[in-house]
Amino acid sequence: xxxxxxxxxxxxxxxxxxxxxxxxxxxxxxxxxxxxxxxxxxxxxxxxxxxxxxxxxxxxxxxxxxxxxxxxxxxxxxxxxxxxxxxxxxxxxxxxxxxxxxxxxxxxxxxxxxxxxxxxxxxxxxxxxxxxxxxxxxxxxxxxxxxxxxxxxxxxxxxxxxxxxxx
Amino acid sequence: xxxxxxxxxxxxxxxxxxxxxxxxxxxxxxxxxxxxxxxxxxxxxxxxxxxxxxxxxxxxxxxxxxxxxxxxxxxxxxxxxxxxxxxxxxxxxxxxxxxxxxxxxxxxxxxxxxxxxxxxxxxxxxxxxxxxxxxxxxxxxxxxxxxxxxxxxxxxxxxxxxxxxxxxxxxxxxxxxxxxxxxxxxxxxxxxxxxxxxxxxxxxxxxxxxxxxxxxxxxxxxxxxxxxxxxxxxxxxxxxxxxxxxxxxxxxxxxxxxxxxxxxxxxxxxxxxxxxxxxxxxxxxxxxxxx
Ligand SMILES: Cc1cc2nc3c(=O)[nH]c(=O)nc-3n(C[C@H](O)[C@H](O)[C@H](O)COP(=O)(O)OP(=O)(O)OC[C@H]3O[C@@H](n4cnc5c(N)ncnc54)[C@H](O)[C@@H]3O)c2cc1C
Ligand code: FES
Ligand code: FES
Numbered sequence: 097x098x099x100x101x102x103x104x105x106x107x108x109x110x111x112x113x114x115x116x117x118x119x120x121x122x123x124x125x126x127x128x129x130x131x132x133x134x135x136x137x138x139x140x141x142x143x144x145x146x147x148x149x150x151x152x153x154x155x156x157x158x159x160x161x162x163x164x165x166x167x168x169x170x171x172x173x174x175x176x177x178x179x180x181x182x183x184x185x186x187x188x189x190x191x192x193x194x195x196x197x198x199x200x201x202x203x204x205x206x207x208x209x210x211x212x213x214x215x216x217x218x219x220x221x222x223x224x225x226x227x228x229x230x231x232x233x234x235x236x237x238x239x240x241x242x243x244x245x246x247x248x249x250x251x252x253x254x255x256x257x258x259x260x261x262x263x
Numbered sequence: 264x265x266x267x268x269x270x271x272x273x274x275x276x277x278x279x280x281x282x283x284x285x286x287x288x289x290x291x292x293x294x295x296x297x298x299x300x301x302x303x304x305x306x307x308x309x310x311x312x313x314x315x316x317x318x319x320x321x322x323x324x325x326x327x328x329x330x331x332x333x334x335x336x337x338x339x340x341x342x343x344x345x346x347x348x349x350x351x352x353x354x355x356x357x358x359x360x361x362x363x364x365x366x367x368x369x370x371x372x373x374x375x376x377x378x379x380x381x382x383x384x385x386x387x388x389x390x391x392x393x394x395x396x397x398x399x400x401x402x403x404x405x406x407x408x409x410x411x412x413x414x415x416x417x418x419x420x421x422x423x424x425x426x427x428x429x430x431x432x433x434x435x436x437x438x439x440x441x442x443x444x445x446x447x448x449x450x451x452x453x454x455x456x457x458x459x460x461x462x463x464x465x466x467x468x469x470x471x472x473x474x475x476x477x478x479x480x481x482x483x484x485x486x487x488x489x490x491x492x493x494x495x496x497x498x499x500x501x502x503x504x505x506x507x508x509x510x511x512x513x514x515x516x517x518x519x520x521x522x523x524x525x526x527x528x529x530x531x532x533x534x535x536x537x538x539x540x541x542x543x544x545x546x547x548x549x550x551x552x553x554x
């Protein structure tokens with residue numbers, strides 16, 4: 097398998113999507129320009145800010161630092177894939193309730209990083225939350241409200257888990 | 264920023280990977296985690312015509328002990344090193360470094376092999392590998408060879424690997440009882456490269472004398488550095504305050520940092536001294552059976 101142009105298939109937010117891409121196309125450009133999903137942001141474009149964070153194959157990664165061809169055959173989750181049936185995901189709800197954003201530019205990346213963190217560790221300490229989002233920069237909030245948002249989400253997700261288990 | 268175009272290969276076997284590398288020579292680059300290569304390509308500081316992506320090759324992601332070695336597969340993500348219970352308990356110096364490389368998002372992609380093979384003197388893993396006297400296994404069309412960490416780092420971004428060679432494993436002899444290690448990194452902000460970094464690994468005998476001493480320095484010059492005089496000065500001695508101070512002085516003398524945005528050379532040299540003292544003390548406190 098070799099080409100400067102390739103056909104790729106990616107499961108994006110539960111839907112099989114495909115397209116012909118140049119090998120050099122960055123994943124973030126595939127997401128924004130080919131798929132038209134503009135929730136994923138480009139902040140720095142130099143791998144430093146985390147605004148472009150998505151969850152690929154279950155792991156939070158910087159989509160500006162990956163080629164789209166590397167996502168071939170994998171599952172991709174972007175911020176658009178979180179809300180279900182018009183209901184915000186608990187992490188989104190947390191950012192809403194706890195005022196976890198001001199300008200909102202970093203928010204999709206923060207949410208995706210928090211998503212991966214809570215998958216791995218459903219009951220993180222404040223320290224673990226701060227470490228978990230340390231690849232995501234925010235120029236507005238000072239992080240205090242972001243941490244509270246993630247704590248809110250963790251709590252809510254644990255309650256939901258428990259309700260499902262009790263059923 | 265858009266990288267230059269290239270032809271992309273994702274071979275399923277190491278054999279196919281090395282034959283592609285042999286065919287395209289200097290025009291080809293290996294892609295592992297991509298967390299150094301892709302930023303360089305976006306800045307057009309690297310423009311490989313052919314990319315050989317290792318990520319479809321099975322069996323290169325592992326952390327295990329066998330035949331008296333800790334073996335780490337080249338494609339092991341830094342995150343997985345950090346998450347390994349065995350690493351945390353038995354190789355604290357490796358746990359320390361894994362938790363301080365870049366940020367969690369970069370660590371989810373970045374690989375152990377890439378961190379070493381990139382040959383960046385600011386990367387953190389090489390200093391740890393030097394302190395542990397690690398060996399690297401590389402495969403090429405003519406077979407496999409083992410390269411000592413000490414002989415691996417030749418110049419900035421230049422290693423002993425040939426263009427057709429793939430690093431497949433880093434291995435470290437399992438430390439004897441009464442061993443401990445630590446990595447300390449001074450950074451301007453979380454996720455940045457080190458202003459200065461120091462790795463230490465000690466083995467102490469029943470009388471409290473240092474039997475084995477390993478030290479490695481990050482951001483201390485054009486290559487990751489193994490300050491041998493410093494190591495020798497502590498070997499066979501009791502690690503009391505004056506011996507530790509002398510070792511740290513020698514390590515700092517050996518360091519050759521450059522003045523840059525992360526600070527003037529003089530300041531960095533002083534930091535190597537301070538960090539070496541602290542990293543030796545941390546290593547001692549972790550010697551099992553120690554205090
Ligand atoms: C924002 C940011 C901050 C960072 N901070 C740090 C830091 O603090 N400390 C640190 O250590 N690193 C840091 N890095 C670098 C990061 O750790 C990289 O992951 C690492 O340097 C390279 O590993 P990789 O797997 O991503 O390799 P790649 O980028 O895929 O490859 C790097 C180079 O190594 C070669 N290569 C890769 N694998 C092999 C192999 N198996 N055999 C032969 N050659 C191979 C490639 O051809 C390429 O030339 C940072 C990166 C970013 C983006
Ligand atoms: S846009 Fe990807 S890290 Fe900033
Ligand atoms: S809310 Fe503005 S960058 Fe985070």
